[in-house]
Amino acid sequence: MPGLDLLSTFLEIYRCGSLSAAAERLGLTQPAVSGQLARLEQELGDPLFVRSRKGATPTARAADLAARIGTHLDELRAALDTSGEGVAHVGTVRIAGAGELMAMRVLPALAPLTTRGLRLHVTLGLAADLLEALSAGRVDLVVSAVRPTQQEIAATTLTDEEFVLVGPPTLARSIDPVRLAADPLGALSHLPLVAYADDLPIVRRYWLSEFGRRPPNGVAVTVPDLRAVLAAVVAGAGVSALPRYLAEPALAAGSVELLHEPAAPPLNTLYLAVRAGALVHPPLALVHDHLRTRAHLWGAL
Known part of the structure; x- marks a missing residue:
């Protein structure tokens, strides 16, 4: 050893x-x-x-x-x-990420460190904006759904998130299973979408990965919070592609259903991004290493 x-x-x-x-x-x-x-x-x-x-x-x-x-x-x-x-436990770390991931995975993982003197200042937002804030020195660490391209930022793989296509039972029953098997794009085209942003970032990724083109569907609701996207889907406003960790409780409760079963689930890699050389600071290194250790227990999200 x-x-x-x-x-x-x-x-x-x-x-x-x-x-x-x-x-x-x-x-x-x-x-x-x-x-x-x-x-x-x-x-x-x-x-x-x-x-x-x-x-x-x-x-x-x-x-x-x-x-x-x-x-x-x-x-x-x-x-x-x-x-x-x-x-290592004394100091403030300015951490940033998407609201739903921070609320459901990151902050619960880091909470035990705060009992030993670590302080966390949390910023929520979109990856592109948060990476700009990191480059400018306004935050110390970003949990990012996109790989940073800035030369001054060092990125470490955290884990993968899996996307699932879900809808309320009423809309799920409107899908012809025979047509879904033969022509999934056409079978799903009548369903209204609930989107995270105007450019349909997660929905577009799912459609391109599984069906080879952008969704032709109309958009019923656009809201920049995946928890709100899920709430709108549960309420019957439309369908959406969501991370499995977020949709799993609603799937278990029967308030939403899987609309499509891909041969291999679409994945997106999450990264821990810091400014190059910044991990020499003990509190930041502690948070960085703790999240990577906990991510081993999460598996694919």
């Missing part, structure tokens, strides 16, 4: 994004850090970083290892800290 010194060095490289920055934080020479990383990679049998002039890019193995050990190492350091300050 790798020693704590090797794992601590690995975690600093992962959070700093380069061996030189990690060496500076650890008070070691860069060759010493490089040697410890080489020993750890040899023990694990896998490369952990791809080195370039821009720094050290973590491999999938590195991201998984950081998610598993990060919080535990921080807590161990706090327990051994004779000053008793527990710096």
Whole structure:
């Protein structure tokens, strides 16, 4: 089993994004850090970083290892800290994301950390706006449904969300099952849509993935909150594509029904986005690692 010194060095490289920055934080020479990383990679049998002039890019193995050990190492350091300050848990982290995901998954996962001194300032909104806020330094971490393209932002995969097409029982009964099997686009074309935004981001993605074209359906309701989208569907306003984690309680209660069963469920990857190099700050690193650890328990959303 790798020693704590090797794992601590690995975690600093992962959070700093380069061996030189990690060496500076650890008070070691860069060759010493490089040697410890080489020993750890040899023990694990896998490369952990791809080195370039821009720094050290973590491999999938590195991201998984950081998610598993990060919080535990921080807590161990706090327990051994004779000053008793527990710096990893003290401070404010400005976190941002879509309202429904923050309410149903992210905040419940982070709530236990607040009992140990961590403070959270939450901003809700659309991914594009929140990533701009991250670039500008107005927030520290974004749970994003789109992969950031900004060079100054580092993104780590969090988990996948699965989309399902649902509608109220009354509209589900209006679909001809024979035509649905032969011509799903036509069989569903009479159904009004409930959309998250004017460009139908989730609905359009579902139709393109499953039926090969944009939906020809009319839009009955547009509301920028997926919980409100679900409420409108339950009330009979129309049908919509929603993340399974959000629709599951209504499906179990029978207030909505699955309208289409794809061969493979459409998925969308969620990312944790931070400014490059920002994970050197202990409270932010704690939140980042804690969410990645909890996401392993969520599975696909």
